[in-house]
Amino acid sequence: MKRYLGRQVVQLVVVIFGISVLSFSILHVIGDPIVLLVPEGAPKEDHERFRKLLGLDQPIYVQYWKFASRAIQGDFGKSWYGDAPVFRLVMDRMPPTIYLTFAGLLVALLIALPLGILAALKRHSIVDNLCTALAVGGQAMPIFWLGIMLIILFAVRLRLLPASGYGTWQHFLMPAFTLGAFLAPITMRLVRSGVIEVMNMEFIKTARAKGLGERTVVIKHAFRNACIPVITVLGLQFGQLLGGAIVTETVFAWPGVATLTVESIRNQDFPVVQGAVVLLAMIIVVVNLVVDTIVGLIDPRIRVSA
Amino acid sequence: MTRFRHAFLALLGCLALMTAAPVEAQTKGDTLVYVFQSDVDTWDSPNSVQRTAIILGYNVYNHLAERDLKTMQVGPSLATSWKAIDDTTWEVTLRKGVKFHDGSPFSARDVKATFDRVLDPAKKLTARGNHAKIKSVEVVDDHTVRFKTDGPYPLFAERLTALVMQSEKVINEKGHDWMQEHPVGTGPYKLVKWTRKQEHLLVRNDDYWGPKPAFKYVRVRIIPDTATAIAELISGGVDIIKAVPPDQMDVINKSGDARTTVSPILRTSMLQLDQAGRTGPNPFQDLAVDAAAIIKHVLNGLGDRVATAVNPMAFGFDPSIKPYTQDIPRAKKLLAEAGFPNGLDFRFRTTIGTVEPGVGQTNEAIIADLAKAGLRAQQSFIGESVAYNSQVKEGKAGPMFNWSWGYYSIFDADAILYDVYKCGEPYSYYCNKALDDLIHAGRTALDPKKRAEIYAKAQRLLFDDTAYIYKWGLRGVWGVSNRINYEGPRDEIDRFYLVTFRK
């Protein structure tokens, strides 16, 4: 058990290191922040002066070391507009994003679990075909389109829900549903195939042979075991979820990290972009670690084989 | 099964957490909701060029004088009267019994501290250029101030409406950085909370010396996307939105819950060209853009074509100069003569329409027109006003960028010529000594007839030299909820304290 956790933590550190190197190199190696800072047509000396000022004249690994050592202490620099510290800016906007992500996940599960199980149990029936059709259709639907249509229907025409913003549970409904609808199709198919595979396994046949009722077989044995691959893949999906969250937040003017990142990119405010990317990635990695650990706890086979 | 029960409970817990997310304390009945598309960078009004900062400042601070929207005349506010003692001295009498939000009394020393701070070249505050003609401020007694000007200053009274009065105690004890986020004014509203890029919450100042505002709270929400702002207005989520694109006006007016109000405003828009480094005669003529057609079709007629950046409502406007009309063949010929027979590619910077209605669509039309003459503009879009203004201020917005100027709501040609054309000013991309001389002369002459002549000469110069590509004087378009009474202000300053309920 300890070994398993230990391995996971090592993996976490390696991955976080990799992410920080990745995002650092993107910003400093691929691009040249100086070009964007200095006025067009400015003489070469200005470029050099800025470079010295921002410490960009030092070798890359020195710059990285400075960045990393400061980052560990929570100092991700300051925004280029307004001087607010990046860490505070990003973390202030983190809760709405986290809440939205969980809400979306919840909605996706609420839709996908029952439908997926139903489809799996009644394979090749009309219900199954309908569910699959819904899934394929849902996957093709552009998420921003759905969001915009929901706003027009529920806010503008029906006046039932607020059109944008954050604060009450009514503000959560449409964004959560949009994000959930984005994730639900894939989740449903995963659940379906997970349940199908499990239903065909030996221990189910044994359970049936023992004379247990179909209901018990399904709920107690099949479902529990199907959850493992579902949870694993759901954890991996967290990254995908973020893609959906970015667009959802933009459509609903949700005050989260995603809108902050997009705004900062539009404003070419690099410290904020870098900070947001690294912090978000770290959170995702931690979530993945937690999911892996939970799965490892539930299914000892994974612990041993990893 | 217990493990799953735990997981399920955890999920439920998350749901509960979400419901516990902050719920508004104010009710709909006592809160006015107002929308900006872009947030301010600071609450320290003299330190910002943003119209949004001017508007917020007007509601939380007071000025020495205030413009009456019905008569458009300058009247008393914190100052009850003023008179010119001689050509270069003005004496101002202050209102008694006024208190700042922190309880300290307002007096002449606060006036002096505010002006000293703004006029100090070392502090580099944005408003310095506006008030540069004031040489010094003396405290005569608690309620009397004497201003000494650098030569005759005809705009003295007008400019009293353009500087908020801040507390000497705050300036000295709290310092510049603190003042960026904590406004301590004498105005009808106080700032309760500022959540950057999201919203400001203001509460009524119950000790205000003037008439009490009808709404107890004001929520200033930041909604960058026009579609969302309009949806919020129609669905009753917000009360006032600005800069509505003219082609969306019918949506609001037909909704039954909101209406639009239009007013000509001082704001004039133009395409600024990076001309400061230019030597020699200007081969430019503004021939490519069919501005009249754009105003008619894209803005549905809501714009007043101008020949230079001076607005028809400003003193000194010269109606005799006729603006260019579109002439593509001639434009192409000029371009070829200048050495670009195959046209020219360049960057065109733009931003969102926080103050300019329909700017996205008009810019697209302009780009298309320019392309017809071989001028291929690559649009470079910056999504936030503050970031955009920073780039402009730091000289990085060339070679061409979309710009508009609100004159700080001073109805005089000087209010645009100095900041946008004078050599060396942070927002000016043009440099012409002859013009600078005219600006200086206009600031100093006391006789209105003489000033009008000077400004006519200045406009002729700007037109012949094609300093920038001029567009039009804007019409402000506001979207207003039917539960309130509100008219679009001609000076482009939204006064929250004047909004009342509609019966």
Place this chain on the structure above:
Amino acid sequence: MSAVGAGGQVGVAAAPDRPGETPSAATVGLRRLWRLKWGLGAAAVLLLIIASAVLAPTVAPHDPLSVNIRHRLAPPAWLEGGAAANPLGTDQVGRDLLSRVIYGGRVSLMVGVSAVLLSATIGVLLGMGAGYFGGRTDWTIVTLVNVMLTFPFVLLALAVISVLGPSITNMIAVLGAAGWPIYARVMRAETLAIREREFVLAGRALGMSHARIIFRQIFPNLVSALVVIATLQVAQVIVLESFLSFLGLGVQPPTPAWGNMLGEGRVYMLNSWWIATFPGLAIFVTTLAINLMGNALRDWLDPHMKL
């Protein structure tokens, strides 16, 4: 019906039919064809879309960039105020919407195919390399794959675009360079499975070079999996491109792309709804067609494929 895969995740295997049944050969054949009906229909639609994109200059009624503000916001031809000259109406500066949708398809397909080609090339090489050589190479590549898979695709794309600036080339580069892990993972798994097969061992014994073994012996067995993943990934990339363009970080106006047309048309949803609706429809139909075709392809090539 078969299992998951539209997103290219390594999920669960397609399960066999109910145990106990032994269908006749004819039934199997018919069933296979029937299952493919959606895929064939989708392929037909897709062919139409591709054809219109490739032949855009001939098929599109107008120049997608020609602005005419006197005819802006014209409704589609079948509505009052519409004209046959602009079948789907015009946008906010008078450009013909149908032409823009067609040219937008061009951009989307070009970005989709180019990015997938790039990702697939990188991913296949790295995946086969990892599976074949094993050891430290394998470990490095697997760690790299894990890091990149954890790092959300979109975030990576955003970060790079923020630095390089939005443009079609940059988007292809980013989407291509960030999408390879999926191919690598699957190719590696398949390579591992094949590596110990007899014909490969025979090749080694005969002294064939590594490159020859990889490309002549192993690769041909991976092609079917590769084709399926690549097809489904094209849909994924098109969706991502539309996300980025919608946010203003992808294809820049005035170049037509379904994503940015939707973004620009958003403010017109309540009166000139066609500006945003038709691009949205285009994204939906194209993505659906590709997904259906991809699923059918997988069923046809090998229903028991681990995808």
